[in-house]
Amino acid sequence: MILDIYKDSLEYSAKDWKTLVKLGVIALFSILLIPIFLVAGYNYRVVNTAVHGVINGRDPLPEFDNITGMFVDGGKVLIVEVLYSLVPIIVFLLFIVIANALTGILASAIMVIGALITFLLAVASCIMSQMGICHMAHNEGEFSKAFRIKELKEVIDDIGWLKCIITYIGLIIITMVISAVVNTIIYGIFAAFGFSGFMLGADAGAIFILGGIINILVTLFIVGPYLSIFNARSIGLLYATQI
Known part of the structure; x- marks a missing residue:
């Protein structure tokens, strides 16, 4: 099932390169903050399509x-993610305050325990926030549904906590592998050109710089948006497995 989700999402994300470029252009201006909401909003549309779809279906990419x-949807998504992320942060800060009031081994022990609890809470908060976004999408965008803890727990219990964790780990690995492979290919090509140019007396430095620029552009306009859609689609389909 998990492999089917990955396969579907990898194929789905490559349906339209023009969509990837549009997302890349929006992301390019994310320093202005407003585009961040648009990127999050588009990914929410991907999630919304997935939670109402099926694995290996014929779902189209959302329109711009x-x-x-x-x-607005992007704002709701970002608020959900921020609020859930505050839980492990606040807990860790509390452990820091407690540890600072102690000394020696006891303070160190408190920090170790705090770090462990914070890590577990961070994992749980990540899963809850993403399933919360999916639950919101499944319920016609009702914002409060993202925080119905009891309902979300039932959803995750139906899917399986272990399955959720494994899926997320897989997403991280796939994202890192695709990024690394693309970077390696681009730098490998320009390294070969640079070496050849050096042997012929050309400016190898300029070729390497050009390779770096090309890599940034490919990452920004193709790989980044592709992986963004891939992750959003995968999370949506994971939620849909319990429906």
């Missing part, structure tokens, strides 16, 4: 329409 609605 109703920008205002996409911005």
Whole structure:
């Protein structure tokens, strides 16, 4: 099942390169903050399509329409993610305060325990936030559904906590592997060109710089958006397995 989710999402994300470029252009201006909401809003549309779809279905990529609605959806997504992330942060800060009031081995022990508890909470918060976003999408965008802890626990219990964790680990590995492979290929090509140019007396430094620029552009306009859609689709399909 998990492999089917990955396969579907990898194929789905490559359906339209023009969509990837559009996302890349939006992400390029993320320093202005507003585009961040649009990227998050588009990924929410991907999730919404997935939670109402099926694995290996014929779901189309979402359209870039109703920008205002996409911005609002992105804001809701970011609020959900921030609020859930505050839980492990606040807990860790509390352990720091307690540890600072102690000394020696006891303080160190408190920090170790705090770090462990924070890590477990971070994993749980990550899963809860992503399933919360999916639950919100499944319930017609009702914001409060992202925080219905009892309902979310039932969803995750149906899917299986271990299955969720394994799926997330797989997403991290696939994301890192694809990024590394693309970077290696691009740098490998330009390293070969640079070496050949050096042997012929050309400016190898300029070729390497060009390779770096090409790598940044490919990552920004193709690989980054592709992986963004891939992850959003995978999470949505994972949620849909319990419906």
